[in-house]
Amino acid sequence: MTAPKSTAARQLSRLRRARLPLVSPIRRLRALLIAIAVVFSLCAGRALQVQAFDAKTYATAAADQMQQTQVLPASRGEISDRYGDILAFTEDxxxxxxxxxxxxxxxxxxxxxxxxxxxxxxxxxxxxxxxxxxxxxxxxxxxxxxxxxxxxxxxxxxxxxxxxxxxxxxxxxxxxxxxxxxxxxxxPTRRYPNGSLASNLIGWVNQQGEAAGGLELSLEKQLKGTDGKEVYDSSPNGKIPLGDNVLIPPQNGHNVGLTIDNSLQLLAEQRLAKALADTGAEAAAVVVMNPNTGEMLAMANAPSFDSNDPGKSNPQDMTNRITTNAYEPGSVQKILTFAAMLDSGTIDPDEKVKVPAVIKYDKVNSVHDAWSHGEITLRARGIFAKSSNLGTITLARKMSKEQLYSYYTAFGLGKRTNIGVGGESAGLLPKTNIADYTRDSNSFGSGLSVTAIQNAAAVGAIVNGGVYHAPTVISTMDGQPYTRPNQDTTPRRVISENTSAQVRSLMEQQALNQTSPAFSINGYRIGAKTGTARLFDPGCNCYSRDRLVVSTVGVAPIDNPQVLVYAVVWNPKKGASGAAVAAPIMHDVMQLALPRYAVPPSSTKGVKLPLQ
CATH class of the missing domain: 3.30.70.2110 (Alpha-Beta Plaits)
Incomplete structure (x- = not known):
């Protein structure tokens, strides 16, 4: 049996138990202090890392989050007509x-x-x-x-x-x-204050600010300019006034001046719209040119479109038919053929020629004139004035194929004019290794193709004294004379002055021998030539039986041409010749252009010369 503890022992035991809890909190406190010290050490280390070792990195990251970059678009250059009237500008x-x-x-x-x-x-x-x-x-x-x-x-x-x-x-x-x-x-938004005026030439810029057609596209590098930018510090409330700010100003695009006459362009387009309404034609175009410089005064198309809202337009109405549509010129080609024959000394205007009733190549293929006749005798002048295909073939056969080809190429056929409008066609001029019947058809405007701009430039060279001037529509850049770098604008002689005068006389004889008032302008002697050809149908790889392209070119005054007007109409439903459909367009536009440019009336009247 264990003896009971004394009172003193029991008190000592209670005292020890009472002191035991004092040890535990001290240890906990020490542990807590150690933990706090570790945390602060880590924070201090992190602060040291951020502020000392990685300060630049974190400062850059913070600055990047504050920085904003804004593109400063360059202002697109303006396009204006020859008198400074704005055709296209950029609105802020x-x-x-x-x-x-x-x-x-x-x-x-x-x-x-x-x-x-x-x-x-x-x-x-x-x-x-x-x-x-x-x-x-x-x-x-x-x-x-x-x-x-x-x-x-x-x-x-x-x-x-x-x-x-x-x-x-x-x-x-x-x-x-x-x-x-x-x-x-x-x-910025591209605006065209005149809507559809000259839109086929000018083109358009889409809603994304991208040039999509016409001169807007072909002159994109010159018109667009170079964007700038602004880099600045910002907060949720906007730009920080005293923050860093880097500004690179934009370089605005160049302003382009055209040779086009805004008012004449409008009148030409209105006349084409009337022609479509009167004839039910598929399309029409007219070129007005100064034959002495090659400057385009008007390049009108119909139907057309509004450059401000191209999305509502028919895609086929958004091209410039004057430069893109290649077609057979018909008898307008006779101006070029007779110029070649006269300049080479092959023929004389008074030369009498026996013209057959028909020229046959085989049992199926043959050539006739537009009017029925037996064998007749016409002067060379009469063959041109009456537009005889058979007479033209008879005379052209006196020249070699190489000679004819050389003249045609000198007049600009078979190659682009490089006037500066995208999508320009080169047309088609057969080489010299062609069959005889191809040479024959080429002489009166079949079997080859041209664009309206090519033909206008060619005729202009023939009637202006014999010097070819490359057609131009861009005249200035920022007010300074501008020449397209890939266009040869050096004037070159293609026929003699005497030949030019002879061809002008032939063109006046055709105008004088027409009964239509479309070939007469009060006070002015004019010269003209009509053309009619069938449209080629790619579907059957043959000529269409009922679709025509008709045209008329006119120059005035005939003794010193100052204005050339060339009208082309595709697939008219009413009228089947250049004289009936295209000549009235040429007449009305010419009648407006002559007094507009203060061209003096002719001092003499034209005289009919013998044709037979």
């Missing part, structure tokens, strides 16, 4: 963009940063912004609210093509009301 417009997240928090980074005032402003902001937008952009406030309050978006395009001044007015109201959340993105 913007896209209005909303940030619904910023609107919802009144520009604060998080909801927690918002004061009670911020919450009050933010609650009313969408309605206020919607009302501001409606006042300046139209529509109702309710139409804007869904975009301003989209909880999942920070980027909503509210409107496009808004004038910059309009957005400035919007921004002024926002500043006054202490509202945030709307900003602008620079997005």
């Amino acid at each position: 417009t913007v896209q209005v963009v909303a940030d619904p997240k910023m609107i919802r928090t009144n520009g604060k980074m998080t909801d927690g940063q918002m004061t009670s005032y911020d919450r009050e402003v933010a609650a009313a902001a969408p309605q206020q912004l919607a009302e501001i937008l409606a006042r300046h952009l139209g529509n109702t406030p309710q139409s804007y609210l869904p975009q301003l309050t989209d909880p999942k978006s920070s980027y909503k395009v509210i409107a496009k093509r808004v004038p910059a001044q309009t957005f400035a007015d919007i921004q002024a109201e926002m500043t006054q009301a202490k509202l945030l959340g709307l900003r602008r993105i620079t997005a």
Whole structure:
């Protein structure tokens, strides 16, 4: 049996038990202090790393988050006519963009940063912004609210093509009301103040700011310029006034001046529209040119389109038929053939020629004149004036194929004029290793193809004294004379002055021997030549039986030509010749052009010369 503990022993035991808890908290405190020291050490180490070793890296990252880069678009150059009237310009417009997240928090980074005032402003902001937008952009406030309050978006395009001044007015109201959340993105808009005027020549720029046709596309490098940029520090409330700011100014595009006469272009287009209505034709075009310089005064197409809204247009009406459409010229080609024969000394205008009733190549293929006749005798002048295919073949056979080809190429056939409009066709001129019947058909305008610009330049060279001038439509760049680098504009003689005078006389005889008033202009002696040819049908690889291309070229005054007008009509439903369909267009445009350029009337009257 164990003896009971004494009173002193029991007290000592209780004392020891009472002291034991004092040891445990001290150890815990030490452990806690050690843990805190470790944490602070880690923080200090991290701070040392951030502030000392990686300071530059983290500073750069923070700066990058604050920096914004904005492209500063270059202003596209203007296009104007010969008198400085604007045909195309760039309007300073913007896209209005909303940030619904910023609107919802009144520009604060998080909801927690918002004061009670911020919450009050933010609650009313969408309605206020919607009302501001409606006042300046139209529509109702309710139409804007869904975009301003989209909880999942920070980027909503509210409107496009808004004038910059309009957005400035919007921004002024926002500043006054202490509202945030709307900003602008620079997005210039190309404008064409005359709508469809010369649109087939000028072309257009799409909504993305990309040139898509005409001179806008072919002169893209000159017109576009070089964009600049601005790099700046920003906060949720916008640009930081004293932050870093780097500005690289844009280099604006060059201003281009054309040889086109705005007013004459309009009159020509109106006359073509009337021709389409009168004849039901598929299309028409007219070239007005100064034959002494090669300058285009008008290049009109119909149907046409509005460069401001190309999306609503028929694609086939958006090309420049004057440079892209290759067709058989018909009897207008006889101007070139007779110029070659006269210049080479092969024929004389008074030379009498026996013209057969028909020329047969085989049992199927033969050539006839437009009017029925037996064997007749015509002077060379009469063959031209009466437009005899058979007489032209008879005379052209006196020349070698190589001679004819040489003259045709000198007149510019078979190659692009490089006038500067994209998509230009070179036409088709058969080489010298051709069959006899091909040479025959080429002489009167069949079996080869041209563009209206080629033919106008060729005839201009023949009637102006015999010097070929490359056709031009671009005259200046930033007010200084401009020559296209890939176009040879050096004038070159192609026939003699005497030959030029002889051909002009032939053209006057055709005009004098026509009964239509379309070949007579009061006070002026004029020369003309008509053409009619069948359109080629690729579907059957043959000539169409019922689709024609008809044309007429006229020059005046015939003794000193100052204006050349060439009209071409594709597939007229009413009328089947150049004299009936194209000549009235030539007449009306010529009648407007002569007094417009103060061309003096002729001092003498034309005299009919013997044809037979």
